[in-house]
Amino acid sequence: MSLKNILLRTINQKNKFINLSASAVKVSNQEQYGHGGQQKKNYGYNRRTMATALFSSVVVGTMASAEKSDKNKNKNEDKTVEAGTIRPDLPTFRAEEVSKHDNEKSFWVTYKNGVYDVTAFLPSHPGGDQILNAGGLSIEPFWNVYGMHKTEEVYALLESYRIGNLHEDDVVDHSDEEMWVKEPSRDRRLVVKTARPFNAETPAKLQVAYFDTPNELFYVRQHMPVPELDQSSHRVKVIVKDGGVTSKEFSLQDLSRFPKGTVRAALMCAGNRRSEMNEQVKPVKGISWQGGAISSAVWEGVYLRDVLVHCGVDTHNTAGKHVIFTGADIDATGQNFSTSIPLDQALNPNSRIVLATSMNGRPLPPDHGYPLRVVVPGAPAVRSVKWLESITVSHEESPSHWHQKDYRSFNASKTWETADFASAPPIYSLPVTSAICDPVNGDTVTVKNGIVEIRGYAYSGGGAKILRVDISPDCGNTWIQAEEMQSDDAPPQQHYGWTLWTARIPVKRGQKELKLWAKATDSNFNTQPETFHDIWNIRGVLSNAYHKIKVQIKH
Amino acid sequence: MSLKNILLRTINQKNKFINLSASAVKVSNQEQYGHGGQQKKNYGYNRRTMATALFSSVVVGTMASAEKSDKNKNKNEDKTVEAGTIRPDLPTFRAEEVSKHDNEKSFWVTYKNGVYDVTAFLPSHPGGDQILNAGGLSIEPFWNVYGMHKTEEVYALLESYRIGNLHEDDVVDHSDEEMWVKEPSRDRRLVVKTARPFNAETPAKLQVAYFDTPNELFYVRQHMPVPELDQSSHRVKVIVKDGGVTSKEFSLQDLSRFPKGTVRAALMCAGNRRSEMNEQVKPVKGISWQGGAISSAVWEGVYLRDVLVHCGVDTHNTAGKHVIFTGADIDATGQNFSTSIPLDQALNPNSRIVLATSMNGRPLPPDHGYPLRVVVPGAPAVRSVKWLESITVSHEESPSHWHQKDYRSFNASKTWETADFASAPPIYSLPVTSAICDPVNGDTVTVKNGIVEIRGYAYSGGGAKILRVDISPDCGNTWIQAEEMQSDDAPPQQHYGWTLWTARIPVKRGQKELKLWAKATDSNFNTQPETFHDIWNIRGVLSNAYHKIKVQIKH
Incomplete structure (x- = not known):
């Protein structure tokens, strides 16, 4: 079953929207910006299931996906009664307070309604430092991946560290984990900021250890689960809406007939070093990146410009036009990730924008867009859409939430109440x-x-x-x-x-x-x-x- | 009489050659770079007097040159009484003795009747090594070109190095002002910073009164007197030194056969707003510009890139190569103004570099490079060489003083003693x-x-x-x-x-x-x-x- 189908089934069963509180995605906004079913017809969602053989060739993993999925399901049903029920005799904590206890001096986690101080347990954790990824967070998403925790012994051990209850408003339903079971394994050295979606920094000292960051140490920024795609069946559609509408579809083999395009580009999240702004001035919203949301690679594929010119894009009358990139990753409402850049920037040879199939001489890893991503050098990494499914030349910017309601610039006096996203300039290039x-x-x-x-x-x-x-x-x-x-x-x-x-x-x-x-x-x-x-x-x-x-x- | 001839006459009168040995602009280098006497035959210094009709058609001015010239002369006379008078308490030297002190170990100059040992001052000279050209000689011919020296502060500084009197038989009259009499008239509203060479700001309120600055209000930055050139006889030579040496010469009519090139570009002096840095931190050296050393115009002509490609410049192997622009303006040693930009920048279509004959729809005024200047948008205005005579593609940057010893970037801790101009990056683009x-x-x-x-x-x-x-x-x-x-x-x-x-x-x-x-x-x-x-x-x-x-x- 594809991720998209799992998601849609989940939505129907629960008859409510999944709370993606860890992400910036709001359902209401997506509807406002016209990402309902109608839009999808145009983009053509003809995904195919990724072949297991291919999957295992690019993902280092030991537990087969299907097996894992079944296991989790059974265990969830048996055991979840044991731990994490409300204990009226204990105090209540907000998630924000819990999140502060994320280090070896004071290490708290939550499980359903329970809050636990497991600081003393850290040295004994069989999985070593991996536990540190859950500091200040719910352990449920981790245990859903590392299913060996779901035993009575472990639940009992957990309850022995119980110190309180999580405020009801902060309790998130983690039981629906199917959508995450196909997540690739990641290098343990990455510094995880959020587990689901997976967001992790390259450790500072490893950043400067390599001029081109090894693929497995490249920082990861996901908005949603990683989609399963297959390079042999993958297609990217180029749609040109300029008066009429034309479209062409390309397999990766079709693309390989264009002249080779290559660029050495560091990719950086627009929110890199956000934690410093947060600490030194006043709170901001977003993943609390240290300086590790930047890494560097050599990207190879073909130049976007060549493909657009081949598709008949008017290279002279470019003003007010945009190129919308849509990825195969889907949010809880079935909406694909999408953002855009100005057509001027897309066509400018200096931009050196690459439709990349290779990263540092190897196929793109699933976390970095396998089998195809666009790399927009110099721009915030959000524009370098992964798992690229379509490229649309349009008179409009991407209508997606991620494009319209994020990655824009405001001065220091704008508040959430006064900031006007519609008139604020999208960030298409990054400062020094x-x-x-x-x-x-x-x-x-x-x-x-x-x-x-x-x-x-x-x-x-x-x-x-x-x-x-x-x-x-x-x-x-x-x-x-x-x-x-x-x-x-x-x-x-x-x-x-x-x-x-x-x-x-x-x-x-x-x-x-x-x-x-x-x-x-x-x-x-x-x-x-x-x-x-x-x-x-x-x-x-x-x-x-x-x-x-x-x-x-x-x- | 042309400026060059005036200078040569001065030199001949003194019956000896100016010693250029210690300068970054060595005569031998000039020959090497094709700017020696032989070269000049090619360039043909056959300037003609600019027709008065043309002159008045492009310059809006209310003050006649002669009148202004007189004014400046009077001012000079007021101040020069202070320095170079006979001091009976000091010894007398012959010019021959003075001429021996022409090196960094012992560096003497004369001014009217005064002899000065300025060896200790050399490292602090705002104009860098340029001062070495005056070793053992009178500084008056140089100061006649670099008029910014003619202030009470500088005269007082000079007198502080006084060691004697020049023998009466050796005192030469340098009050030769001929080189300045052909200066164009200027708009009275310009805020004059130095009269000779002429440097003047656009008044702040007039900057924002026009989106394209009227030509007569465009700020003026000169290093030397304005040369007299004629559009009908003017030639620009393109020299390509890349393995062999090829050269082509273009009249303005020849250039007009290339596709039309146009760019709206503000030009800004790299030292704009220097006065604020000077006042708010500590003293810096240079013209004390307020914010008026920036103006905007639409420049028309042809694209430099097209001309370079036409002349066979290799557009692929560009690394480490430069394009040297040489103007017709000459300093006291007969050296033409010159600077360079990287060939990459010159060939990049985004750079939109124009060989301009027109400014805001009218012929270039003399103060802005009549009849031809290069406009390098986005770069400090010094790279937009006026009165353009030659364009040299070379493996070397311009060897001129202006390129090697100025317009480079240092951090706040570098002093005149510790700053290494050779390794400091030249400024080819300006910050926000x-x-x-x-x-x-x-x-x-x-x-x-x-x-x-x-x-x-x-x-x-x-x-x-x-x-x-x-x-x-x-x-x-x-x-x-x-x-x-x-x-x-x-x-x-x-x-x-x-x-x-x-x-x-x-x-x-x-x-x-x-x-x-x-x-x-x-x-x-x-x-x-x-x-x-x-x-x-x-x-x-x-x-x-x-x-x-x-x-x-x-x-």
């Missing part, structure tokens, strides 16, 4: 940013010959190249230029890679602590703002002020 | 900036219906378009988005115009004073730094922090 990755904040670093060596990344969208990274060891009084800069060969205007840098900071004898600020300058000589105060915005996007950390020094 | 133009700082403004209306400009280089301008009336606590935005239709990546904006600021009853901050956000979502502190640099370029003014309120 940088981060110190090694050491990370709070580390103890060792001085060698009076020097502390630090490493990090810097990046700028719109084709700009990083020209300089400066580090201040004294809150802006002096600036030390990073000496080693590793970057792509592409010239400015077409440069989409990130820059990895190394700086050497002299420290004084006996100095105990070091505050470090990083700022980058790009080839347009734009620099980062000093603080987040004036770039704060309700969604916490474009969070590119100086990166500031504090480390202890060991002589 | 903005300014409030009406009212100006210190004005008294009138409230209408509780609102003060303010106007200004915003601009970003590299093809970026301004998406938002925000004004804070309370030092960053709240931000008000400008409502009216006037900009060019070109899409981002190819947008080179400025944006004129209007914002409406509510004021309280009885409020006496209003502090206003302006910041712009461009299509890459880059914003301006809050303060100048961390972008300060020795040359005061890229001075793009928030623009802050204070006005009085009249109810």
Whole structure:
């Protein structure tokens, strides 16, 4: 049964909408923006089931999907009575309070209505650090994946750590997990921010360990479950709505007949470094990314421009037109993920937009769009739609919620009440940013010959190249230029890679602590703002002020 | 008599050659780069006097050159009494003795009757190594070209290095002003920063009065006297040094056979708003521009790219190559003005670089490059070389002083002693900036219906378009988005115009004073730094922090 069918069945059975509270997706908004059944007719939802053989060739997994699904179902029915019922003798906590206990000093989880302090259990967890992914969260989604937990012994053990009840408004129904059972396995080193949908950062020190991030360490940003697709049967439809409507369908083999397109591009979430804005100014909404929502790869396929020109797109009269990308991932209402970019940007050869089938010389992994994604270099990664099913040239931007109600820019004084998404500019390109990755904040670093060596990344969208990274060891009084800069060969205007840098900071004898600020300058000589105060915005996007950390020094 | 001839006569009178040995612009280099005497035969310095009729048709001016020239002369005479008079308390030197002190170990110059040991001053010279051209000689011919030296401060500084008197028989009259008598008349409304060379701002309120700045109000930045050229005899030579050397020469009529090229581009000096950096942090060297060193025009001619392709430039192997632009303006040593841009940038269609013969629908005025200039949109205006005589594709950047020793970027901690120009990146594109133009700082403004209306400009280089301008009336606590935005239709990546904006600021009853901050956000979502502190640099370029003014309120 396909994911879409599972979802639709679930919706019908429950006769209500699934609460995707961890995501920004609101059902009402989707309806408002016209993503009902009518739209779907045009896009043609002719998916085919992914062959099991193919699946196992690209996914590292040990438990067959079908088996797993059945197992979970049986166990859920038997055991769920045991744990997580309301205990009137215990206090009640809000999910927000629980979420703060997400570290080894204080580690809480929830299960149905129960709240548990399992800090003392952490060293004994048979699955090791994997448990840390559930810090401050419900363990149900994890246990639905790691079904071995669903035994009476484990439920009893869990209840022994019981400290309270989860506020009723914060209890989420996790029983419907079928849609997630086909999720690919992920590298354990990724720092999970949300399990479902799966959102995870590349650990800071691993970011700077590789100029091209290994595929399995590339940060993951999903809005929905990962769809199952098959490269041999996959088709992408190019629809041109310009006066009349024309459409052409391409298999991956059809696409491979176009000249080869390739680009080295870092992809960054528009919300990368949001946590700093959140902590240093005031709360924002969105996944609390540290600096790990950026990674780099070489993407290969064909150039979008060539395909659009082949399909007869008018390359001269481009003003006011858009290219809508639609992915195979579906939300709880059956709505496909979709967003758009201006046609000018799509056709501009400098944009180097690739319809990619390959990532760092290997087929795209399921988490990164297998078998086809568009890569829009320099733009927020949301525009690089995965599992690409259709490309529509239109006089309208994508009407989807994700396009209309997110990834737009507001000034620091706009509130959720005053922000007008319709008139706010969508973010199609990213500003200059940088981060110190090694050491990370709070580390103890060792001085060698009076020097502390630090490493990090810097990046700028719109084709700009990083020209300089400066580090201040004294809150802006002096600036030390990073000496080693590793970057792509592409010239400015077409440069989409990130820059990895190394700086050497002299420290004084006996100095105990070091505050470090990083700022980058790009080839347009734009620099980062000093603080987040004036770039704060309700969604916490474009969070590119100086990166500031504090480390202890060991002589 | 042409400027060059005037200069050569001066040199001949003195019966010796100017020693160019220590300059970055070595005579040998000029020959190497084809700008020596031999080259000049090719370029044909057969300039003719510009027809008065033509001259008056393109320049709106009220002050005749002669009249203005007299004025300046009087001013000079007032001040020069201070320096170079005979000091009986000091020893006397012969010119021959002085001429031996022409190197960095012992560096003497003369001024009228004075002899000065300025060895200790060399590292601090704002014009860098250019001063080395005057070693062992009189500085007067140089100061006649670089008129910014003629201030009381500089005379006083010079006298502080006084060591003796020049023997009376060796004192030469350098009061030769002939080179300046052909300067065009200028509009009286321009705000003159230096008279010789002529550097003047567009007044702030006139900047925002026109979307395309009238030619006569376009700010003027000259390094040397304005050369006299004739459109009918003018030739531009395209030299391609790539393995072999090929060259082609084009008259303006030849150029007109290429497809028409046009671009709306604001040109901005890299030092625009330098005065704010100077005042708010610490002194920088350079013309103390307010915000008036930016204006906008529509430039027409042909695309540089088309001409380069026509001349057989290899459009694929571009890495590490440069396009050197050489103008007809000459300095005191006979050196033509020259700078370069990367070949990648020159060939990129997005760059929209125009070989312009027309400015806002009229022939280029003499002050703006008549009859031919290159316009490099989005780059600091210095790259838009006026009076264009040659275009050289080369494996080297321009070797000129202006290219090698200026218009480069340093961090805030670099001093004149530590700055390494050779490794510093040349500025080929400008960051986002903005300014409030009406009212100006210190004005008294009138409230209408509780609102003060303010106007200004915003601009970003590299093809970026301004998406938002925000004004804070309370030092960053709240931000008000400008409502009216006037900009060019070109899409981002190819947008080179400025944006004129209007914002409406509510004021309280009885409020006496209003502090206003302006910041712009461009299509890459880059914003301006809050303060100048961390972008300060020795040359005061890229001075793009928030623009802050204070006005009085009249109810």
